[in-house]
Amino acid sequence: MAQNSGEARGWARRWAGGFWILGIWLTGCAAQSPSILAPVSPKGRAEAELFWFILLITAGVFVLVETLLLYAVFRFRARDPRAIPPQIHGNNALEISWTTATAVGLAVIFAMTWRTMAATSTPPADALPVKVIGHQWWWEFQYPTLGITTANELVIPVGRPIRASVTSADVIHSFWVPQLGGKMDAIPGRENAVWLQSDVEGVFYGQCAELCGISHANMRLRVRAVSEAEFQRWVEAQRAPAAQPVEPLAQQGYQVFMSKACVGCHAIAGTPAQGRVGPDLTHFGSRTTIAAGLLENTPENLARWLDNPPAVKPGALMPRLGLTPEEIQALVAYLLSLK
Numbered sequence: 001m002a003q004n005s006g007e008a009r010g011w012a013r014r015w016a017g018g019f020w021i022l023g024i025w026l027t028g029c030a031a032q033s034p035s036i037l038a039p040v041s042p043k044g045r046a047e048a049e050l051f052w053f054i055l056l057i058t059a060g061v062f063v064l065v066e067t068l069l070l071y072a073v074f075r076f077r078a079r080d081p082r083a084i085p086p087q088i089h090g091n092n093a094l095e096i097s098w099t100t101a102t103a104v105g106l107a108v109i110f111a112m113t114w115r116t117m118a119a120t121s122t123p124p125a126d127a128l129p130v131k132v133i134g135h136q137w138w139w140e141f142q143y144p145t146l147g148i149t150t151a152n153e154l155v156i157p158v159g160r161p162i163r164a165s166v167t168s169a170d171v172i173h174s175f176w177v178p179q180l181g182g183k184m185d186a187i188p189g190r191e192n193a194v195w196l197q198s199d200v201e202g203v204f205y206g207q208c209a210e211l212c213g214i215s216h217a218n219m220r221l222r223v224r225a226v227s228e229a230e231f232q233r234w235v236e237a238q239r240a241p242a243a244q245p246v247e248p249l250a251q252q253g254y255q256v257f258m259s260k261a262c263v264g265c266h267a268i269a270g271t272p273a274q275g276r277v278g279p280d281l282t283h284f285g286s287r288t289t290i291a292a293g294l295l296e297n298t299p300e301n302l303a304r305w306l307d308n309p310p311a312v313k314p315g316a317l318m319p320r321l322g323l324t325p326e327e328i329q330a331l332v333a334y335l336l337s338l339k
């Protein structure tokens with residue numbers, strides 16, 4: 001009896017574990033999650049359609065096989081466990097037919113996959129070019145025809161195709177914005193083209209999809225799709241050189257920035273700072289996040305970041321610079337004035 005109830009508890013625990021995993025899995029379905037099944041671009045839609053098509057075929061195969069299996073289990077089960085079943089050799093007609101059916105099914109999936117790839121792999125000729133450069137652990141975005149360099153937030157005009165040339169400054173990364181279309185590897189020394197587009201305004205989340213080191217999971221990005229008019233305003237603002245600090249605290253922050261190691265790693269257009277190791281900060285104040293989507297861009301979070309970057313983001317390639325609280329406050333005032 002005691003043994004029995006112990007066994008029952010073991011089962012209960014296993015079931016509970018199963019439900020727990022199911023629960024975690026289902027939280028992935030929350031409306032906010034960047035699912036490939038909620039596409040907003042022509043490429044994303046073509047890929048989602050292919051997914052459903054293949055799922056339909058494979059679900060049909062699953063139901064057919066399981067039905068035949070259950071039928072065989074019950075219809076042909078051994079009624080006398082000691083009896084030896086009739087010894088037969090195969091059935092040629094059956095074997096030929098299921099081999100053919102499988103081959104035809106796979107050929108259809110192959111053809112549909114080929115068709116989708118051919119239709120989506122080449123960006124339209126009038127696409128806006130953007131260079132996407134993966135860095136450990138943040139994203140650089142350059143608009144070569146517009147003369148803009150920014151980081152971690154890609155701003156695009158709604159309904160216009162974007163031709164992203166994806167590459168890397170260090171190790172292999174992978175650029176992925178699930179609702180806008182499939183992944184593209186970011187490989188040092190290579191440029192891989194991928195076509196992006198959003199048919200609706202909104203913010204779409206992305207993530208590095210290739211393990212690239214300790215803060216791989218903290219290497220996020222956002223695509224902000226805005227109206228054509230808002231995009232033009234954004235372009236004008238981004239092309240301007242950095243704002244001159246006017247407030248005394250911000251002016252002090254400018255002095256701190258220009259006298260510290262910051263200038264060796266960061267560029268601020270129109271100032272002596274021309275480093276290219278970290279993100280371009282010319283219009284840092286116009287971005288909504290810090291450190292590749294890790295923190296909202298607020299004064300408190302920026303102060304935390306400047307005090308000790310590796311404590312905020314494990315492995316961050318911006319070192320702790322031993323700034324005093326006064327220096328940090330001045331830098332925060334200056335950096336946030338860079339709209």
Ligand code: HEC
Nearest residue numbers: 136137138151260261262265277278279290291292317318
């Ligand atoms: C050795 C190079 C290096 C130095 C020196 C350095 N940084 Fe950085 N900085 C980086 C890197 C790399 C990142 C990106 C970190 C990440 O997101 O993983 C970064 C990120 C930042 C960011 C966030 C940018 C964004 O858009 O997310 C700010 C702000 C910043 N640094 C300010 C400063 C200031 C101010 C100084 C000087 C006090 C400084 N940095 C010194 C390399 C450096």
Ligand SMILES: [Cu+2]
Nearest residue numbers: 173208212219
């Ligand atoms: Cu990565």
